[in-house]
Amino acid sequence: xxxxxxxxxxxxxxxTGSVGRSTLDLIEKSDAEVEIVALTAGRNVAxxxxxxxxxxxxxxVIDDESRLADLxxxxxxxxxQAQGGRQAVVEAAQAGAQWVMSxxxxxxxxxxxxxxxxxxxxxxxxxxxxxxCAGPRLLRIAQxxxxxxxxxxxxxxxxxxxxxxxxxxxxxxxxxxxxxxPFRTWSGDLMANATPAQAVAHPNWSMGKKISVDSAxxxxxxxxxxxxxxxxxxxxxxxxxxxxPQSIIHSLVEYTDGSTLAQLGVPDMRTPIACALAWxxxxxWPAPKLDLTTTGDLSFETPDLDRFPALGLAKAALSAxxxxxxxxxxxxxxxxxxxxxxxxxxxxxxxxxGETLNRVEAKGLAEDDMSNALxxxxxxxxxxxxxxxxxxxxxxxxxxxxxxx
Amino acid sequence: xxxxxxxxxxxxxxxTGSVGRSTLDLIEKSDAEVEIVALTAGRNVAxxxxxxxxxxxxxxVIDDESRLADLxxxxxxxxxQAQGGRQAVVEAAQAGAQWVMSxxxxxxxxxxxxxxxxxxxxxxxxxxxxxxCAGPRLLRIAQxxxxxxxxxxxxxxxxxxxxxxxxxxxxxxxxxxxxxxPFRTWSGDLMANATPAQAVAHPNWSMGKKISVDSAxxxxxxxxxxxxxxxxxxxxxxxxxxxxPQSIIHSLVEYTDGSTLAQLGVPDMRTPIACALAWxxxxxWPAPKLDLTTTGDLSFETPDLDRFPALGLAKAALSAxxxxxxxxxxxxxxxxxxxxxxxxxxxxxxxxxGETLNRVEAKGLAEDDMSNALxxxxxxxxxxxxxxxxxxxxxxxxxxxxxxx
Numbered sequence: 001x002x003x004x005x006x007x008x009x010x011x012x013x014x015x016t017g018s019v020g021r022s023t024l025d026l027i028e029k030s031d032a033e034v035e036i037v038a039l040t041a042g043r044n045v046a047x048x049x050x051x052x053x054x055x056x057x058x059x060x061v062i063d064d065e066s067r068l069a070d071l072x073x074x075x076x077x078x079x080x081q082a083q084g085g086r087q088a089v090v091e092a093a094q095a096g097a098q099w100v101m102s103x104x105x106x107x108x109x110x111x112x113x114x115x116x117x118x119x120x121x122x123x124x125x126x127x128x129x130x131x132x133c134a135g136p137r138l139l140r141i142a143q144x145x146x147x148x149x150x151x152x153x154x155x156x157x158x159x160x161x162x163x164x165x166x167x168x169x170x171x172x173x174x175x176x177x178x179x180x181x182p183f184r185t186w187s188g189d190l191m192a193n194a195t196p197a198q199a200v201a202h203p204n205w206s207m208g209k210k211i212s213v214d215s216a217x218x219x220x221x222x223x224x225x226x227x228x229x230x231x232x233x234x235x236x237x238x239x240x241x242x243x244x245p246q247s248i249i250h251s252l253v254e255y256t257d258g259s260t261l262a263q264l265g266v267p268d269m270r271t272p273i274a275c276a277l278a279w280x281x282x283x284x285w286p287a288p289k290l291d292l293t294t295t296g297d298l299s300f301e302t303p304d305l306d307r308f309p310a311l312g313l314a315k316a317a318l319s320a321x322x323x324x325x326x327x328x329x330x331x332x333x334x335x336x337x338x339x340x341x342x343x344x345x346x347x348x349x350x351x352x353x354g355e356t357l358n359r360v361e362a363k364g365l366a367e368d369d370m371s372n373a374l375x376x377x378x379x380x381x382x383x384x385x386x387x388x389x390x391x392x393x394x395x396x397x398x399x400x401x402x403x404x405x
Numbered sequence: 406x407x408x409x410x411x412x413x414x415x416x417x418x419x420x421t422g423s424v425g426r427s428t429l430d431l432i433e434k435s436d437a438e439v440e441i442v443a444l445t446a447g448r449n450v451a452x453x454x455x456x457x458x459x460x461x462x463x464x465x466v467i468d469d470e471s472r473l474a475d476l477x478x479x480x481x482x483x484x485x486q487a488q489g490g491r492q493a494v495v496e497a498a499q500a501g502a503q504w505v506m507s508x509x510x511x512x513x514x515x516x517x518x519x520x521x522x523x524x525x526x527x528x529x530x531x532x533x534x535x536x537x538c539a540g541p542r543l544l545r546i547a548q549x550x551x552x553x554x555x556x557x558x559x560x561x562x563x564x565x566x567x568x569x570x571x572x573x574x575x576x577x578x579x580x581x582x583x584x585x586x587p588f589r590t591w592s593g594d595l596m597a598n599a600t601p602a603q604a605v606a607h608p609n610w611s612m613g614k615k616i617s618v619d620s621a622x623x624x625x626x627x628x629x630x631x632x633x634x635x636x637x638x639x640x641x642x643x644x645x646x647x648x649x650p651q652s653i654i655h656s657l658v659e660y661t662d663g664s665t666l667a668q669l670g671v672p673d674m675r676t677p678i679a680c681a682l683a684w685x686x687x688x689x690w691p692a693p694k695l696d697l698t699t700t701g702d703l704s705f706e707t708p709d710l711d712r713f714p715a716l717g718l719a720k721a722a723l724s725a726x727x728x729x730x731x732x733x734x735x736x737x738x739x740x741x742x743x744x745x746x747x748x749x750x751x752x753x754x755x756x757x758x759g760e761t762l763n764r765v766e767a768k769g770l771a772e773d774d775m776s777n778a779l780x781x782x783x784x785x786x787x788x789x790x791x792x793x794x795x796x797x798x799x800x801x802x803x804x805x806x807x808x809x810x
């Protein structure tokens with residue numbers, strides 16, 4: 001075959017976010033023949049309706065039910081069915097697509113991702129929380145249903161592409177590369193006063209706000225270490241991070257024979273999406289080409305765990321096991337939201353996460369035996385969010401007591 | 406399986422050269438269980454005997470028959486059979502090994518490599534000339550015999566490791582990396598007076614003299630382009646070269662979806678040898694580990710075709726097809742030998758090769774229809790060597806006429 005023509009029934013969960021938009025853009029520019037079953041979005045009714053009118057899925061779902069009336073208006077007479085609410089998103093996830101892009105940001109992505117996996121679809125996973133909060137069970141569910149989880153995150157996509165299934169036991173290290181984020185060269189003092197606007201200005205990737213802040217704290221990379229350990233079945237000590245400011249090498253796999261395999265590319269989410277869409281084949285589209293003679297030198301640094309304590313927290317949570325990664329993630333969501341809302345400072349994010357991990361662990365919640373993936377994850381999420389909010393309130397009290405206002 | 410235990414009957418053609426010595430060293434340090442069928446060497450009787458006494462192959466062969474008596478003396482009472490001469494090397498190549506390392510340098514490696522391929526063995530190929538002079542037929546012979554050719558050259562090993570068989574049609578480019586050799590930063594004037602000692606002082610790799618000079622002229626990389634085109638079935642326009650002085654990325658494969666896969670490692674021949682030995686599994690041995698945070702930055706340049714005309718000559722020979730690559734190779738062997746012997750200057754090497762290509766092409770020898778791989782290759786080799794020697798003699802006459810001696 002000269003070029004591959006893909007023909008697939010697909011669903012996009014989170015179609016109006018950056019990964020969702022990139023997926024549609026890629027499909028439009030590629031030789032893939034795709035039928036869209038459902039598109040879902042959180043709140044952006046206008047863009048969801050625009051996408052639905054263009055792509056004509058059977059179903060368009062808005063998570064924020066208060067906006068369903070608007071969606072119905074916009075889709076009137078189009079033949080696209082409009083639905084609203086969280087349960088409708090979950091139903092869209094299992095509506096018969098062969099391939100489901102899971103690109104909802106945050107914990108809200110877990111339920112529909114589990115539903116998609118249960119339906120036996122290939123799940124292209126951009127939602128970190130599904131792996132961090134319920135990784136082993138998500139993978140097991142997909143396997144039992146005859147499906148498969150393929151990572152979309154550029155780092156895990158890189159590893160997925162060069163991890164030889166027959167040689168998993170001969171892997172000595174997975175090496176995730178990190179851009180280092182916008183504060184890579186900042187002093188701790190400068191970072192203490194960093195604003196949300198500064199934190200979301202990522203040097204190499206165009207991403208959502210939450211993920212951009214995670215990149216600034218490097219919690220993003222911490223969560224990716226956890227994901228990688230689950231996704232590729234590696235013990236914590238075989239998962240490493242190196243800082244690579246140019247984001248050209250997207251990650252590497254080191255084998256026991258001295259060979260290290262890597263995936264490289266121009267920083268563009270459409271390439272890992274294309275890999276997930278066409279796997280085990282490859283898509284043809286006018287991809288931006290990497291020219292190493294013009295990218296400038298590629299450099300690498302050991303991450304600074306003092307300035308980026310989130311990395312150490314994530315490694316500790318991964319080693320602790322049980323629900324510790326889920327607690328880490330929930331506390332981080334609470335803290336990042338507060339930071340974006342100007343309620344806490346940049347360095348407080350890691351402090352809140354660390355203190356929440358201490359508290360919840362002290363309450364004996366770090367257990368491994370969870371019988372229902374979604375309910376248990378939701379219980380942990382609820383508990384961890386409450387604990388994180390308590391920690392934040394304590395921080396605020398300590399500060400207002402210590403500072404004269 | 407936790408670690409792989411390889412158990413193979415192997416033969417080493419060229420056991421006393423750098424690749425041969427590295428192969429034995431690797432086997433000694435690895436978890437591979439290997440039975441050696443035969444060792445062959447060109448002239449180094451002392452080392453061949455030492456290796457034979459240590460590894461106890463059934464057979465030890467010295468190509469230079471005048472040294473057979475010495476070999477017999479050294480192996481007396483060891484139980485290792487000693488033989489001598491070119492035909493004995495060919496017989497050793499087909500003496501029943503499952504895996505044959507083809508590491509004889511130069512055209513002399515062709516006959517035993519073809520014999521090994523015909524025997525159905527896996528041929529680990531370090532001999533460039535077998536591909537350059539008879540590539541398509543060598544591969545066909547191996548395929549028909551149920552064997553396989555696996556490259557050992559670090560660049561082709563890199564490509565072999567990341568070229569997905571099912572996606573060969575979605576490869577947009579094979580990118581061979583070149584160190585640039587010892588004269589990468591030299592001016593043309595300096596290069597004109599380069600000595601053999603300077604040319605064999607390679608910055609990153611420990612190699613034989615002939616190959617080191619080829620690295621200095623970049624003819625090495627030109628021959629590798631030809632090899633890659635044959636070995637991976639790629640048209641000339643899909644085979645590229647970039648200069649990468651650190652020799653950490655050993656080569657790359659660019660796909661149509663924007664993904665570029667690469668193999669990296671500390672420059673050490675034992676790793677590509679390990680890949681070839683264990684394929685499709687991977688060997689465990691105390692390999693030197695790549696630490697990108699200490700290697701220094703990785704840089705890349707477009708090769709300078711003016712200072713390194715050998716690259717352009719090789720590409721032209723590849724595009725011309727037929728026996729042109731074999732003529733290129735034979736003329737280069739003649740010219741490099743003359744350079745190492747202080748009979749011609751460094752820049753004369755490419756000049757002699759270029760002029761020989763012109764002459765032999767003018768005689769209408771660039772044809773594709775060769776019915777017997779070895780005989781035809783030998784005919785071309787003979788013709789090309791004679792032409793190259795004539796060219797050299799003309800150069801010498803022109804100079805002695807032009808210079809007052």
